[in-house]
Amino acid sequence: MQETIPLTENEAELVKRSFKEVALKKKEMLLFKGETSSHMRFIADGCLRSYYMDEETKEHIIQFGIEGWWINDLYSYLTQTPARQFIQAIDDSLLLQIHRDTLRRLYDEVPAVERFFRMKFETAYVALQDRTINSMSKTAEERYVEFRSKYRDIEQRVPQYMVASYLKITPEFLSAIRKNLS
């Protein structure tokens, strides 16, 4: 965080004490649909995914997250309504999380933190828009090629059917694309 915004030593200490560690085993759930998300969560180590179910049957992956990313059901967190997403660890993972109320207090005590999160949301918005535009105007093959070049590290850590889900195609079709490419 100090890389983005300047903090005094005091402030840095205050920020640090506001976050709590959470460890997760592979396949462990961090958030279930229906629960209300009360924490902003930073991934210190590991790999997770957030997804939702349509008609209670098929999974659609919204986001992967690895070290250095944030992951959450922001809709639930911001509106304090039951989550529509699930969040699950793909590998053993370590998170740093801060409670909503704590963060609110921190906004008042350390304005730089509010700036930090404003900027976080700005870039998150832009990244999401980028992904939206991309996935809507490109073919599945183009999306896969782009995913692969952008997130090679993730591709190697998650099963292929999850990549397919992230790209909004079936595993079968991704398999066909891969065959076609090589």
Next chain:
Amino acid sequence: MQETIPLTENEAELVKRSFKEVALKKKEMLLFKGETSSHMRFIADGCLRSYYMDEETKEHIIQFGIEGWWINDLYSYLTQTPARQFIQAIDDSLLLQIHRDTLRRLYDEVPAVERFFRMKFETAYVALQDRTINSMSKTAEERYVEFRSKYRDIEQRVPQYMVASYLKITPEFLSAIRKNLS
């Protein structure tokens, strides 16, 4: 803005003076691809659209905006790189815009403004995610029905081929869907 965050009279005055009015005629362009966006823009009156071109030929509408909404190529604004989107008035419109540098100064002078924009981006993110999830997991017909119930006012103000573009389908197919529905 005072509806969201409390401002002193002084602050309100300062904020008010920071915004400039811009009037646009129907079909007039507000932002061209390649220009760099330097303003946050609030729609006081009228109707606009932002869109991008793929392979320099087909238009894809990203967003409509009417009174009370904000509209911009945020990617360009935030990264200060050439816009990839166009913004155009659909009807005669009136905007209130604030320059990036002015807004930055305002963030320091009036912290409540920074809070306002943090919250703006939070809700913008959530709304965009909602749209993304929706448009990816629903059929064209479902998307149209939802658009219609959510934005009846917009549907009545823009030509049908723009609605089709927003829904990521061809005008021909939207026509077929409408026939099918009635």
Next chain:
DNA sequence: GGTCGTTCTTAAGATACCTTAAGGCAACCG
């Protein structure tokens, strides 16, 4: 009041992607 651009519709043929079903292979588990 006619002509002209703009928008919407119709229909035939094409394509991207899905569904279902089956089999293979590697990893784990008793």
Next chain:
DNA sequence: CGGTTGCCTTAAGGTATCTTAAGAACGACC
């Protein structure tokens, strides 16, 4: 060690949506 489970592939047939091309409707302008 053999069985089970999880993951990936292959292939046949199906569906949603697109492309192209043409014409109809409608308002705008001379």
